[in-house]
Amino acid sequence: MKGKYDIFSGLVIAVIGIVFMWQTYLLEGSIDEVMEVMLLPRIISIMLLCFGLLLSVKTLLSKEKPSSSATSASPMSPQLLCRLGLLATMGFAYTLFFWLFGYLIATIIVAIPVFYIFGNRGWFTLLVLPILAAIIIHLVFFKTMGLYQAPAAIFSFF
Amino acid sequence: MELLQGFITVLSDPYAILFVLLGAWVGIIAGALPGLTAAAAIAMLVPVTYYLEPLWALIFLYVIGKSGRFGGSISAILFNTPGTASAAATQLDGHPLARQGKVGKAMKVSTIASATGDMIGELILIFGAIHIAQYTSKMGPPEYFAVYSMAFIVIGSVIGKSILKGLLSTLFGILMALIGLDPITGDERLTFGTFALSDGFSLVPLLIGVFVLSEVFSRIEEGITAGAGQKLSAESKRPEDNQLTWDEYRLCLPVILRSSLIGSVIGMLPGLGSAVSCFVAYGEEKRRAKRPEKWGKGAVEGIAAPESANNAVSGPSMIPLLTLGVPGSTIAAMLMGVFLIHGIQIGPNIFVSSSDLIYALFASGILGILTYAVTGYYGAAVIGKFIAAVPLRLIYPVIFLLGFIATYSVRSSLYDMYVMCAFGVIGYLMRKLEFSPPAFIISFILARGAEESLRQSLLLSENGALIFLERPIVLLFFGIAFTVVALRLRTVFKSKKINT
Numbered sequence: 001m002k003g004k005y006d007i008f009s010g011l012v013i014a015v016i017g018i019v020f021m022w023q024t025y026l027l028e029g030s031i032d033e034v035m036e037v038m039l040l041p042r043i044i045s046i047m048l049l050c051f052g053l054l055l056s057v058k059t060l061l062s063k064e065k066p067s068s069s070a071t072s073a074s075p076m077s078p079q080l081l082c083r084l085g086l087l088a089t090m091g092f093a094y095t096l097f098f099w100l101f102g103y104l105i106a107t108i109i110v111a112i113p114v115f116y117i118f119g120n121r122g123w124f125t126l127l128v129l130p131i132l133a134a135i136i137i138h139l140v141f142f143k144t145m146g147l148y149q150a151p152a153a154i155f156s157f158f
Numbered sequence: 159m160e161l162l163q164g165f166i167t168v169l170s171d172p173y174a175i176l177f178v179l180l181g182a183w184v185g186i187i188a189g190a191l192p193g194l195t196a197a198a199a200i201a202m203l204v205p206v207t208y209y210l211e212p213l214w215a216l217i218f219l220y221v222i223g224k225s226g227r228f229g230g231s232i233s234a235i236l237f238n239t240p241g242t243a244s245a246a247a248t249q250l251d252g253h254p255l256a257r258q259g260k261v262g263k264a265m266k267v268s269t270i271a272s273a274t275g276d277m278i279g280e281l282i283l284i285f286g287a288i289h290i291a292q293y294t295s296k297m298g299p300p301e302y303f304a305v306y307s308m309a310f311i312v313i314g315s316v317i318g319k320s321i322l323k324g325l326l327s328t329l330f331g332i333l334m335a336l337i338g339l340d341p342i343t344g345d346e347r348l349t350f351g352t353f354a355l356s357d358g359f360s361l362v363p364l365l366i367g368v369f370v371l372s373e374v375f376s377r378i379e380e381g382i383t384a385g386a387g388q389k390l391s392a393e394s395k396r397p398e399d400n401q402l403t404w405d406e407y408r409l410c411l412p413v414i415l416r417s418s419l420i421g422s423v424i425g426m427l428p429g430l431g432s433a434v435s436c437f438v439a440y441g442e443e444k445r446r447a448k449r450p451e452k453w454g455k456g457a458v459e460g461i462a463a464p465e466s467a468n469n470a471v472s473g474p475s476m477i478p479l480l481t482l483g484v485p486g487s488t489i490a491a492m493l494m495g496v497f498l499i500h501g502i503q504i505g506p507n508i509f510v511s512s513s514d515l516i517y518a519l520f521a522s523g524i525l526g527i528l529t530y531a532v533t534g535y536y537g538a539a540v541i542g543k544f545i546a547a548v549p550l551r552l553i554y555p556v557i558f559l560l561g562f563i564a565t566y567s568v569r570s571s572l573y574d575m576y577v578m579c580a581f582g583v584i585g586y587l588m589r590k591l592e593f594s595p596p597a598f599i600i601s602f603i604l605a606r607g608a609e610e611s612l613r614q615s616l617l618l619s620e621n622g623a624l625i626f627l628e629r630p631i632v633l634l635f636f637g638i639a640f641t642v643v644a645l646r647l648r649t650v651f652k653s654k655k656i657n658t
Contacts, residue, residue, distance in 0.1 A: 023349075052326065088583055
């Protein structure tokens with residue numbers, strides 16, 4: 001199973017190398033100018049392509065049995081995948097809500113499901129603590145430190 | 159003389175003293191919280207330090223780095239869960255000793271070993287760096303490029319389990335750093351035609367994403383959602399179980415001194431760090447021990463060796479940073495970012511251009527060591543009880559939210575928050591697939607400097623790339639890099655042979 005992940009990640013890295021290599025050929029200008037700007041990006045892209053393919057080929061040809069203690073690339077349960085996916089989505093959603101509603105509302109909206117994902121269940125920890133955390137962080141960063149907050153796109157308290 | 163001036167600078171500034179104290183206590187708690195690490199705490203606090211004077215910012219983060227390494231031993235001893243990777247060897251004897259009820263003894267050994275190792279490393283930094291800087295100030299662009307290349311190769315091949323994956327992580331970090339506007343011509347490169355990418359990636363969102371957010375994801379996988387707090391071993395009431403005897407001091411002293419030297423040497427080499435030094439020291443001292451069968455069952459020397467080694471890394475890891483501009487550890491890499499953010503050019507000339515700042519930093523390092531030593535000696539068990547009482551399922555959501563606001567505070571940019579989320583996912587995948595997030599970050603930080611020195615070298619050269627073969631120092635650094643890779647390959651092949 002670990003081998004499959006390594007083969008796949010090697011191929012993904014090789015593709016990244018190819019894509020960035022292609023990008024280095026998009027710059028227009030004299031050969032000297034282009035070489036000066038794109039020398040290191042090209043070298044790195046080619047190395048990524050080669051080493052990525054090497055990883056995939058090496059894993060494919062490897063006769064080693066996967067170590068029984070190699071759990072870091074072991075398959076995850078659907079519930080765990082769901083939890084991780086939800087947390088990652090909360091992260092992107094937080095940024096979107098931040099733009100739409102400003103810091104305080106965005107934090108309260110997102111904090112409740114995040115506290116839930118981490119296993120908190122009581123009404124106090126799900127309702128009171130997230131709001132308290134949002135207010136304290138707001139006071140520290142925006143009031144005390146004077147961090148600038150741009151006006152929200154739709155609505156914000158401040 | 160300059161060091162004395164440094165002490166006067168720090169001790170005459172109440173805010174400097176405050177940040178030494180805060181740094182020591184924040185570092186201990188951050189290191190003691192399983193999974194948080196001093197590096198993650200520094201990543202989150204870097205934006206906060208933008209509002210501070212450069213000296214205060216550097217003092218705060220430098221001392222966190224020191225005390226965080228010690229803090230990791232608290233959870234290693236009390237909960238059998240190392241708070242940082244550098245405390246992984248400490249738990250081998252630390253937790254068995256704690257289970258015997260000798261929590262106080264274990265914590266005191268850890269504190270004394272950490273502080274002594276850190277002090278030895280700090281003295282090596284203070285008295286060694288300036289001498290090395292006198293040589294490195296004569297280096298030109300080709301030599302600097304060779305140093306950067308050596309750092310990339312060594313960091314990529316030594317950090318992590320797989321050489322290939324380490325090198326791929328390094329290459330990926332370099333590539334990410336090159337996205338944006340060319341620093342000389344201003345041409346857009348690798349931006350895919352998007353305006354947002356023309357500014358490239360800022361360091362802090364990457365740091366917080368890769369170190370903090372990915373750690374939060376990992377915590378979910380490790381089952382933090384279940385249960386509350388941690389269980390502590392029952393503490394013995396007998397005084398002799400909570401103190402060190404003279405015999406135990408005498409037993410530990412040579413172990414501490416030898417391990418400190420091991421840690422200091424490892425600290426000077428870019429990329430190796432505390433996680434390597436603690437196991438090297440543990441293995442070496444166990445090999446030399448008169449009664450190795452006692453190790454792994456609560457031997458006090460088994461705590462002293464890794465703790466002195468991992469803390470001895472702290473000071474010397476700053477030597478390549480201050481003398482060459484190449485960070486010797488992840489924490490040094492972050493401090494490099496702080497130097498640059500505050501407009502302080504690092505490299506050998508820093509001892510001339512910012513001498514007051516550097517010696518004040520050294521002085522604060524010594525004061526920080528004394529602070530965490532006193533705190534740890536008398537208060538480590540209390541800190542452990544406090545951490546056990548607070549459920550981690552409450553702490554990690556707050557860390558998750560703090561990561562966003564810390565990122566936003568850099569440039570008030572929502573784009574940075576998206577970058578942080580993306581690299582949080584990438585950082586988590588890197589951990590799962592056994593790539594190397596530290597190698598990625600260090601190479602991201604060094605890439606622009608490497609490119610600048612490469613282009614300057616080619617401009618200077620009359621023979622193109624052959625300039626790198628014409629200079630003996632360049633060849634020396636490349637030679638070191640390939641020697642390290644060869645030794646690492648030899649180790650890998652040897653262990654494969656043993657396994658088959």
